[in-house]
Amino acid sequence: MTPAQSFSDGPIRSIVLRKDEDGNISTSYEDTSVDPSFLGEGDVLIEVGWSSLNYKDAMALEGNPGVVRTWPLIPGIDAVGTVIHSSDPRFGRGDEVVLNGTGLGENRHGGYTQRLSVPAESLLHIPFNFSAQQVGALGTAGLTAALSVNALVDQGVKPEDGQVLVTGSTGGVGSIALHLLNKLGYETVAVTGRREAYAEYLTALGASDIIDRAELGGQGKPLQKGRWAGVVDSVGSHTLVNAIAQTKPNGVVTACGMAQGPDLPGTVLPFILRGVQLLGINSVEASRELRRRAWALLSEHLDTSVLDDMTTVVELADVASAGADLMSGKLHGRTAVRVH
Ligand SMILES: NC(=O)c1ccc[n+]([C@@H]2O[C@H](COP(=O)([O-])OP(=O)(O)OC[C@H]3O[C@@H](n4cnc5c(N)ncnc54)[C@H](OP(=O)(O)O)[C@@H]3O)[C@@H](O)[C@H]2O)c1
Known part of the structure; x- marks a missing residue:
């Protein structure tokens, strides 16, 4: 009996995305213990306690082909859980671990299931001062915010x-980035489309000023007054181009997202006339060392009461409707998914 089979007796509740022959997409909440292939493949079998809801998860739950690369698929780009069995010496039974990205919920089964085999290479022990729920709440968005902040610091900002x-500031990446930057002593300015509802929230996260999303969302001049020493962008498109055009000489801009769009309709002038640097952030394939440093930054500087205040918890069975809420701008901060 393989380790996977020995732990597949009893129900395993999972969210499963399927596409039928006519291309119709369905999402179900079901017992996947009947089919061992839903346990996935990897050196470490974990009992998943928490996952999270990210923008990419919401896209997957809509069946977006840019995210869902294989069918049927258990979505969920984050998995936080307890090791049941490990063939890798770095992990032992009972260890609490986290895996973000690495194809989970895209080209291999992800965290919206109670039991999952995962690759050891990018797996990490959860920081000692966080609960499993808090690590789930942070999820890929928290990791990405930390990767972005570390990138600014590494480049000397x-x-x-x-x-x-910080753009997309009421969202997951934006909220955590604002908070981390504040804790590190940076003065931040938040860009949001929801100023009226969330001005107080953003100020509490440390934003010294708030800019309306519309101010940056359209075509602007290729070079504008230099205002920013650094930028954490999760929005892309015109917003990113205007942010680059407003960056001071030798300033640094990180780009991780495309909430406005994947296009980059700008010029090279800020790069060649001001020495602005544009850094791409890829959490999915980040090296183990970059992940370790990002989680260390979160562990050292994140105030868990701030995280708890911005966290909404949803049950696994309800994650599809929460995904629709995220896409229609009804959520803010982070959404943790209770799996077990
Ligand atoms: N590269 C990576 O590894 C990586 C990792 C994580 C996330 N991402 C990407 O980063 C982006 C944000 O992810 P998230 O999890 O933080 O999502 P999220 O929680 O939904 O936040 C996205 C925020 O973007 C803003 N926004 C939404 N639509 C917009 C529009 N049309 N124009 C301008 N701003 C808009 C909103 O903030 P306001 O309401 O405050 O304006 C929203 O809260 C997504 O594109 C995601 O795929 C990439």
């Missing part, structure tokens, strides 16, 4: 260099 702009 210092608090005394000036303000850092």
